[in-house]
Amino acid sequence: MSLQQIERPVVFGAGGGPNLGTETARRGGQAAGRFLSRYGVLLGFLAFWQVSSRAGWINPAVFPPIDMIVAALWKGIAGGALLDDIAISLQRSGTAFVAAVLVAIPLGLFMGQVRAVETALDPILQLFRQTSALALYPVFILLLGLGETSKIFVIFWATLFPLLLNTISGVKEVDPKLIEMARVYGASRLTVFRRVVLPGAVPSIFVGLRLSATTALLLLIASEMIGANKGVGFQVMNAQYNFQIPLMFAAIMLLAGLGLISNYLLVTLQRRLCRWSDAAI
Amino acid sequence: MALAEHTIRRGEVSIRDLSKSYTIAGRRLSVLKGLNLDIRPGECLVIAGASGSGKTTLLRVLAGLETADGGGVEIDGRLVSGVGTDRAVIFQEPRLLPWLTVLGNVAFGLEVRGEDRARAEARARDCIALVGLGDFADAYPRQLSGGMAQRVGIARALTVQPEILLLDEPLGALDAMTKITMQEELARIWSEENVTMVMVTHDLEEAIYLADRVLILPKEKGRAARLIDIDLPRPRVRSESRFVRYRQELLREFGLH
Numbered sequence: 458m459s460l461q462q463i464e465r466p467v468v469f470g471a472g473g474g475p476n477l478g479t480e481t482a483r484r485g486g487q488a489a490g491r492f493l494s495r496y497g498v499l500l501g502f503l504a505f506w507q508v509s510s511r512a513g514w515i516n517p518a519v520f521p522p523i524d525m526i527v528a529a530l531w532k533g534i535a536g537g538a539l540l541d542d543i544a545i546s547l548q549r550s551g552t553a554f555v556a557a558v559l560v561a562i563p564l565g566l567f568m569g570q571v572r573a574v575e576t577a578l579d580p581i582l583q584l585f586r587q588t589s590a591l592a593l594y595p596v597f598i599l600l601l602g603l604g605e606t607s608k609i610f611v612i613f614w615a616t617l618f619p620l621l622l623n624t625i626s627g628v629k630e631v632d633p634k635l636i637e638m639a640r641v642y643g644a645s646r647l648t649v650f651r652r653v654v655l656p657g658a659v660p661s662i663f664v665g666l667r668l669s670a671t672t673a674l675l676l677l678i679a680s681e682m683i684g685a686n687k688g689v690g691f692q693v694m695n696a697q698y699n700f701q702i703p704l705m706f707a708a709i710m711l712l713a714g715l716g717l718i719s720n721y722l723l724v725t726l727q728r729r730l731c732r733w734s735d736a737a738i
Numbered sequence: 739m740a741l742a743e744h745t746i747r748r749g750e751v752s753i754r755d756l757s758k759s760y761t762i763a764g765r766r767l768s769v770l771k772g773l774n775l776d777i778r779p780g781e782c783l784v785i786a787g788a789s790g791s792g793k794t795t796l797l798r799v800l801a802g803l804e805t806a807d808g809g810g811v812e813i814d815g816r817l818v819s820g821v822g823t824d825r826a827v828i829f830q831e832p833r834l835l836p837w838l839t840v841l842g843n844v845a846f847g848l849e850v851r852g853e854d855r856a857r858a859e860a861r862a863r864d865c866i867a868l869v870g871l872g873d874f875a876d877a878y879p880r881q882l883s884g885g886m887a888q889r890v891g892i893a894r895a896l897t898v899q900p901e902i903l904l905l906d907e908p909l910g911a912l913d914a915m916t917k918i919t920m921q922e923e924l925a926r927i928w929s930e931e932n933v934t935m936v937m938v939t940h941d942l943e944e945a946i947y948l949a950d951r952v953l954i955l956p957k958e959k960g961r962a963a964r965l966i967d968i969d970l971p972r973p974r975v976r977s978e979s980r981f982v983r984y985r986q987e988l989l990r991e992f993g994l995h
Contacts, residue, residue, distance in 0.1 A: 638833040641801060641821050642898065644850040652850065656837045733837040733878050 521703045530707035539692065539711065546689045546715075549605065550677040553612035557669060561620035562662060568621075569628025569658070570650065586622065590615035591679055598684070608680040615676045619668035627661025628654055660734055663727040670719045678712060689715075748814050749824075749901035749934030751777035751800065755809035758795055769795045772809070773963060775953065779901075782928055782935040784945040787955035788992065793938040796955070797906050800936060801827045813902065823851060826900035830907045832887035834879040840866060840890050841875040847898045858897070865893040868930075869923065885916035889923070896931060903928075905937035909944065921947050925973065942988045946981060947974050954991050964991060 503523055509515045510522040533539035568575045594611045601607040631654050639649045681690025689708050696705035753775040759768040769792040777783050785793045798804040800811060802821040811818040813825070826847070834843045841859060844866055848858035866875050869889040879887055888908060895903060908924075909917045921944055928935050928948070939945055945952045946968055954964040966987065970980055 634829070634831065634833050635835060637803065638827075638829065639846075639850060641803065641825075641827045642847040642850050643821060643823055648850050652846070653835065656835070659837075731837070733880070 518702060521706065525703040526706040526710065529701075529703035530710060533704065533707055539689070539708070542687055542689045542692050542708075543711065545687045546677055546681065549608055549680075549688065550612055550673045553609045553676075554616055554670065554673045556609075556613050557616040557620055557673075558666070561617050561665070561669075562624055565621045565624025565662075565665075566628055566650075566655070566658070569625040570654070575625060575629075582618070582621070586618040590676055594680065594683065603684045608677075608685070611680050612673050612676040616669040616673045619672060620662070620665040623661050623665025623668070624658065627658030627665075630661065631657035660727075660731055663723065663731070667720060667723050670723060671716065674712065674716050674719070748779055750779045750814050751775075751902065751934065751936070752812045753777075753800075753809070754812070756796075756799065756806050756811065757808035758792070758799060758804065758806050770799075770806075770955075773955075775963070775965075777934060777936060778950075780932055780934055781950045782937070782948055783951050783953060784949035785936065785938045785953045785955065786940065786942065786945050786988070787953075788957045789940070791955040791957050793940075793955055794906055797827075797904050797936065797938050800902070801825060801904050803827075823898065824901045826895035826898050826903055828888075828891050828895050828903065828905045828908045830910050832879070832884075832891040834887055834890055834894075836879050839876050839878055840871060840882070843879065843890055844893045844897055847894050851898065861897050862893070865896045866890075868896065868927065869893045883916075885912055885920060888912065888920065892924075892927070896927065900933065902934045902936065903931075905935065907938050907940065910940070917941075917944070922973075924948060929972070942985060942992075943976065945988065946970075946984045947976065952988065954988075966991075 506520065507523040510517045510520050530539075568578060590611055593614065594607070597607040597610050597614070601610055635653050635657065636649055639653045644652065677688070678690035678693070681688035682694050685691040689711050692708040693705055693712070696702070696708060753773055756770055756773040757768070758770040759766055761767070769790075773796070785796060787793045795804060799806050800818070802818055802825070805819075813822075835846065838846065841862055844862035845855070845858040848861060849855060853861075863872075863875065866872060869892055871886060871889055871893065874882065874886065879890070882890065888911075892908070905924075909920050912920060924935075924937075925948055935948075937948065949968050952966045952968060954966065956963060966984075968984060970978075970984070974981060
């Protein structure tokens with residue numbers, strides 16, 4: 458908690474005083490140090506890749522140098538070739554994710570409250586959760602055809618469970634002592650839910666949201682690799698078939714980027730909503 | 739600055755033939771048996787007793803969190819069933835909502851009773867000042883020490899202006915120094931707020947410091963509970979000889995002299 462507060466970004470040039478120059482330099486040095494300790498290994502890895510590929514230590518046909526990948530990525534985006542793929546991928550995973558949120562959070566809140574419902578539904582939920590969504594994909598294709606619906610549905614299916622189960626456990630793990638406290642003050646069931654249970658479950662719901670977002674991207678790629686002619690996942694496969702290895706890596710990087718962005722957005726939202734919690738990372 | 743101006747003294751409790759038992763692992767365990775007691779309006783009654791004597795159970799029945807098996811509790815002539823706005827409970831743990839600030843937590847009690855936010859917060863600010871936390875209204879519970887958090891719990895109970903304040907070992911989790919300060923605070927709040935206070939404690943010195951009367955629940959069920967009047971002027975001095983004598987008397991009650 459205190460570390461996070463200390464690590465707030467330093468505002469350069471703020472304030473004043475006689476030692477402003479040295480102070481700024483010192484702070485700059487500290488900021489650089491922090492940056493290196495955080496991203497040094499990553500930068501080293503990328504540099505190693507670049508050098509080994511250029512020097513021929515690894516096969517550049519399989520691992521093209523970083524600059525070629527970046528160039529391919531730039532060409533794909535600036536030239537517009539990858540934009541369509543990005544749009545369709547975002548649409549698929551986004552639709553499925555939003556649908557999962559709309560179903561899982563209300564259902565989870567309800568199930569966590571009503572013990573009988575939870576007891577009755579838990580075994581079948583556990584069964585569904587343990588059944589790989591990818592294994593069920595052929596079933597969904599049979600039912601819904603090889604179009605968009607089955608793709609969105611398989612992503613929806615896989616993202617539903619982490620969110621649902623985390624919402625349920627979030628509701629169930631709200632401290633019963635706090636609920637009792639609210640009751641003593643005469644809170645109705647609805648008020649207890651709105652003022653105690655719901656806010657108490659938010660951190661756990663966010664754990665579910667972040668797991669689901671990761672799962673959504675994973676399933677997006679898998680479904681696009683199986684039967685699509687568009688999408689970032691499709692581009693990874695297609696580039697490999699056509700031996701456009703830099704483009705293949707560009708698409709992979711794009712996917713990693715999408716994952717990082719979605720996680721970043723969720724973390725930011727979580728920080729905003731859970732400012733009270735020191736568990737909010 | 740008395741926040742509650744009662745013209746008619748209220749907060750009279752009468753406990754009639756109260757019994758309560760639990761079933762644990764198939765065995766029936768009697769906790770309270772045939773208890774009769776009148777609590778005078780505005781008095782401070784401290785319930786002491788060995789662990790397992792049913793102190794907390796009695797308090798929870800008074801709060802309406804447990805229902806009695808036999809007998810009943812009347813408050814100002816009305817039979818208690820369930821929780822009520824005439825009572826407020828202060829628990830051993832502060833039980834603060836971690837997502838609300840001190841102000842939000844203290845206003846919570848009034849807000850759930852349907853008071854509008856602005857008025858609840860205005861009243862909450864008065865109570866926060868009363869427990870000496872005026873500068874911490876915007877702090878979150880995780881930023882508070884144990885004693886401060888407990889003060890917030892006390893302020894929250896005071897905002898709803900209860901006739902009867904029920905305290906379940908409220909200072910039990912605090913360190914010795916904080917405890918003494920908080921006992922003084924409680925004595926001050928009790929006299930300023932003109933409220934009936936029923937408090938459970940296992941700390942005999944605390945009992946003598948705060949109580950008008952100490953109720954000692956028997957360990958063996960069926961034996962009569964003992965009531966001891968603490969006839970000392972306030973504010974009380976712990977080192978005074980009569981205080982010490984009361985202490986010895988209470989210790990004897992527990993067979994611990």
